Amino acid sequence: MEIRKATLADVPVIVSMSARFYPTTHYADWCEMDEASVAGLATGLIENDVFYVAERDGELVGMIGLMIAPFLFNQNRKFAVEIVWWVAPDARGSRIASQLLAVVEQPCRDAGAERIQMVHMPNSPPQAAALYRHAGYAESEISFTKDI
Template structure:
């Protein structure tokens, strides 16, 4: 993995990121890679917010993974700052290579650098392989999540 670079995403990376988001059964239902305009608009909002860290993993000039880390200041836990990991995707050709672990190591280290007291994530109940991966990294299933579509 010494030839791996993890860097902030740019607008030029959006087509590859969206393709990775769409490349699984859940993403295929909710992503629309043929129309990048909503993703580019969202990218601008993300890029302007210093608490948003949308990164890509690049090997040999190719984007092969992505992760979105959000730093959340708060009042609970005595004014603690926490980090939220979302939208982790590995290109199909790079799965099983240790890249997911490397991205999580980056996210955890960046969370420490941002003085976060914990790192959290949510995961769809159907992603059982991902759940095992998170547990191997030391994450514990501690909450039940709820969503309300608007």
């Protein structure tokens, strides 16, 4: 198993993995996933931000992508904000998730980020929160969404 920086050649598989991930989220209740939008997002993250994939036996089985952005209340400080972090169900339990989480720290630092903010959705597996805590993350925010 190899964790490596994603390339533009990976975008079609990233879109495919996203199509497997998306229905498991509450976002799927709001609107359908648009493959062109996901491809554009992945391309932007690969070219401008931080995106890594996990490859096992020539097949991508996981991904993590973060956007580097100025902090809302101080534009002179940068945060890395998770856009996607997912491991295929048949590859879970093999430390891929923790390896993906660990590998992005240095590239985020190199991009000028001082902090990483990860997302934990209501339907995220409970082991994700435990992994965050184990890796030194602290709970920082809960968001609420309303249709208008």
